[in-house]
Every structure is written in C-alpha cells, then in structure tokens.
Amino acid sequence: MLFRSPGGYDASKFGWIGMITRTGAAPILYTWNTSPSKTFEDIRKRETIVGATAAGNTEYMPRVLNRMAGARFKIVAGYPGTTEIQMAVERGEVEGGSTIISELKERKPEWLRDRTINPIVVIAAQRLADLPDVPTVVEVGTTPENREVDRKSTRLNSS
Numbered sequence: 001m002l003f004r005s006p007g008g009y010d011a012s013k014f015g016w017i018g019m020i021t022r023t024g025a026a027p028i029l030y031t032w033n034t035s036p037s038k039t040f041e042d043i044r045k046r047e048t049i050v051g052a053t054a055a056g057n058t059e060y061m062p063r064v065l066n067r068m069a070g071a072r073f074k075i076v077a078g079y080p081g082t083t084e085i086q087m088a089v090e091r092g093e094v095e096g097g098s099t100i101i102s103e104l105k106e107r108k109p110e111w112l113r114d115r116t117i118n119p120i121v122v123i124a125a126q127r128l129a130d131l132p133d134v135p136t137v138v139e140v141g142t143t144p145e146n147r148e149v150d151r152k153s154t155r156l157n158s159s
Contacts, residue, residue: 026124027057028104028134029065030117031096032089038118040140044070051085051094052077058085058098061123061137069140083107089117096120101128 029050031037037048043065052059052075062073076094079085085097086108101122104111111117112130119134127136 025100025102026122026128027061027098028101028122028131029061029096029098029120030111031120032092033116033118034092035095035118037095037120040069040071040121040135043072043120045072047072047074048096049074049076049094051079051088051097053079053081053085057123058082061098065121065137065140068142069137070142071140098123101131 031048031050035048037043037046042048048071050062050073052062054077058079059075059077062071062075065071066073079088082097082099082103085094086099088094089097096117108116112119119131121137121140122128122131122134123137125136125138127134
C-alpha cells in the first residue's frame with residue numbers, strides 16, 4: 001500500500017527527476033585526482049569525460065557549462081545514480097561527475113579530506129565556506145548574459 005495512490009497509479013513506477021536543495025547542499029562538479037583537469041580553466045582547455053544519469057543535474061549542468069562557460073565536458077549519460085557514477089570514477093571509466101556536497105560529505109568524506117577529487121565548480125550563487133577556492137557557476141560564465149543565466153539557475157539551490 002505504500003506506493004499505491006487513490007488516483008490509481010503506482011508511484012513506484014515513476015522515475016526521480018530532481019530535487020530542490022538548500023544552501024550548503026549545492027551540487028558540485030568534480031574530477032578524480034588522476035585527471036589532468038584539476039581546475040575549471042583546465043576544463044576549458046581539454047575535453048573531460050564525466051558520468052551522468054539520463055536526466056537531471058548530473059547531465060544538465062555539464063551541458064549548460066559547455067554552452068555558457070566554454071567548458072569541454074564530454075558527458076557519458078545513462079548511469080542509474082550518483083553512487084554508480086562515483087564507482088565509475090573510482091574505476092577510471094570516467095574522469096569525474098557531479099553530486100550534492102552534503103551527500104559527498106556523508107558517503108565519501110575521504111574524497112574531500114584526502115584530496116582524492118578536484119572540486120571544479122559549485123552550482124550556487126556564492127562560494128561554499130568549506131570550499132572557498134572553488135568557483136561558482138556564476139563566476140565561470142563567459143559573458144555578463146551567461147553569468148546572469150547561471151545566477152538564475154542557482155535559485156533552485158537556495159531557499
């Protein structure tokens with residue numbers, strides 16, 4: 001009965017499409033420590049392969065950054081979730097991915113502590129206190145118009 005609705009549909013058959021997060025729970029894009037792409041400037045200079053789900057922030061944000069910030073992400077979509085993307089990163093299938101910072105701190109705290117990953121950009125209007133050297137999506141936009149679009153796209157990550 002948990003997934004049955006009075007409307008006659010089965011909620012367990014629906015796919016997850018996204019979530020609204022609070023400040024501090026912003027998505028970040030990252031690369032593995034062995035990737036030659038260690039900063040956003042590196043991402044602009046070389047194609048960097050990132051894992052993504054079929055839809056959502058993991059696929060959408062690298063695509064937006066390609067168009068609005070001159071990034072050169074090659075997106076490998078189709079992973080079921082961020083856990084599978086993280087396993088693919090560890091196996092060397094892809095160079096990086098994206099995740100919610102609070103989720104990363106909970107599931108893979110050693111990645112930040114041991115500098116196993118390179119945080120590339122945070123999808124937020126302001127830098128995060130725990131990652132003060134990581135630029136925001138707003139900062140990496142290539143034109144004032146692009147930065148404004150990026151700023152508006154971060155509104156879902158605050159409340």
